[in-house]
Ligand SMILES: NC(=O)C1=CN([C@@H]2O[C@H](COP(=O)(O)OP(=O)(O)OC[C@H]3O[C@@H](n4cnc5c(N)ncnc54)[C@H](O)[C@@H]3O)[C@@H](O)[C@H]2O)C=CC1
C-alpha cells in the first residue's frame with residue numbers, strides 16, 4: 150500500500166509499517182513543490198527501499214516562515230516547564246516506539262539492530278529526558294553594580310534554528326540538536342541526510358502526538374546543495390547547527406554570514422588513541438577495537454590513528470587482531486549477533502576501497518584484514534561491506550594517517566616517548582576525540598591537557614555520555630553539543646540594566 154505521502158514497508162523481519170514520505174511542515178505531511186525525489190537504499194542489499202519527497206528552496210522558505218510565525222505567536226510564550234513536559238511526553242513515545250525506530254535505522258543505514266541501532270535509541274531517550282529537565286532551569290544572572298543599579302542577564306531562545314544532520318547516526322544526531330533546541334525555546338527546521346531520511350519522518354509522528362504545536366518542528370528530507378543550502382542562506386533562520394564533513398562545514402560558515410547566523414559545526418576527525426607501555430594492554434585493545442570498528446568505523450571520533458609505544462607494539466598488534474577476530478561479527482544488520490554492518494552507500498564504499506587500495510598499492514603499507522569469526526566482506530557481496538582492516542607502521546605524514554576514511558580502517562604507528570607521542574597525536578588538522586592509555590595517573594592527566602582535542606578519554610575510547618559536552622578543536626568544528634552546552638548553544642544572553650536612581654524624586658523629598 151503506497152500513497153504519494155506514505156509507503157508500506159516490509160522489514161527484513163517480515164513486519165510491516167507505514168513510512169511517511171512527505172515533508173513535515175506545520176504538523177502535516179505535505180508534498181514537495183519540486184518533482185525531485187530521494188530513493189532510499191538498504192546498504193546491506195543495495196536494493197531500493199522507497200521514494201520520498203525532497204524539499205525545494207520554495208519548500209524551505211515555507212517551512213521557515215511557518216517556524217518563524219510559530220515562534221513569534223505561540224512557542225515563545227510557552228514556559229520552560231511546559232516545554233519540559235512536552236519533551237517528557239516525547240520521551241515516553243520514543244520508549245514506546247523504540248523497536249520500530251531502531252529497525253528503520255537498521256534498514257536504512259545498515260546499523261546492526263540489536264547491538265547498535267537500539268543503543269542509539271537508548272541514548273536518545275536519556276538525552277530527551279535530560280533536556281526535558283533543563284527546559285525550566287536556564288537561569289539568568291544577577292550582577293550588582295552600585296547601590297541603585299544592577300543588571301540581570303537572561304537566556305533567550307534564538308528564534309528559528311536550522312539543523313542539518315548526517316547519516317551515520319540518523320536519529321541520534323538529529324536528537325542531539327533537536328531536543329536541545331526545543332528545550333531552549335526555539336522553533337526548528339531540520340533536514341535529514343539524503344541517504345537516511347526515514348527514521349526522522351517516522352519520528353515526526355511522535356512530535357505531533359506528543360503535542361508540540363504546529364510549526365514548532367518542521368522536518369525536511371532533501372539534498373545538501375539544494376535543501377541544506379537554502380536553509381543556510383535563509384535570512385529568517387537565526388542559527389545553523391550542522392554535523393558532517395569539514396568541507397561542507399566550511400561552505401556553511403561562509404554562507405551563514407548572510408545574516409551573521411550563529412553556527413555550530415561538528416565536522417570530521419582523525420582521532421588518536423595513544424597506548425603507553427605501562428597501560429593495561431587488554432583494556433587498551435578492547436577500547437581501541439570498539440573505537441574503530443563500532444558503526445563500521447563511521448564515527449567522527451573513531452580512533453583511526455593508533456599510536457603504540459615501541460616496547461609493546463608487537464604485542465598490541467597481535468592482541469588487537471585476536472580481539473577483533475573473536476569479538477566482532479560481520480553480517481546482516483537484522484541478526485541479533487551482528488556488530489559490524491555495511492557502510493552507508495555505494496559512493497562511500499568506493500571511497501573507503503580507494504583508501505585501502507592507496508594504502509596497499511601506492512604507499513605499500515603492511516595491510517592486515519581481520520575476518521571477524523572467519524567472515525569477510527566477500528561473504529556479503531550484495532551489500533556495501535568492508536572487512537575490518539589495520540595498516541601497521543604507517544608513516545605519520547601519509548595520506549592514510551592524515552585523512553578521515555570514515556570506515557573500519559585503523560592506522561597504527563609506533564612512538565618512543567611522551568614527547569613524540571604528543572607531537573604525533575597533535576599533528577593533524579583535526580581535534581575532535583582522543584584517547585590515552587596508561588596506569589600512571591600523572592602522565593595521563595598531563596597528556597590529556599596537552600592534547601588538542603575537544604574530548605579526551607583516559608583509559609577508554611569513544612565512551613561518550615550525554616551529560617558531557619561534545620565538539621571539536623581545529624578543523625573538527627565550532628561549538629559544543631550535548632550536556633548543558635547542548636542547550637545553551639541554542640540561547641542568547643540579554644543583559645537588562647536597571648537604574649533605581651531618580652533625581653527628581655529625591656529632590657521632591659527635600
Ligand atoms: N562528523 C560526522 O559525524 C560526519 C562526517 N562525515 C564525513 O563526511 C564525508 C562525506 O560524507 P557526506 O555524506 O558527503 O557528508 P556531507 O557533509 O556532504 O553531509 C552531511 C549533511 O550535510 C548536508 N549538506 C551537504 N552539502 C550541503 C550544503 N552545501 N549546504 C548545506 N548542507 C549540505 C547533507 O545533505 C547532509 O545532511 C564522510 O566520508 C565523512 O568523512 C559524514 C557524515 C557525518
Ligand code: BAL
Pocket residue numbers: 317318447448449450451613
Ligand atoms: N557517536 C556519535 C557521533 C559520531 O561519532 O559521529
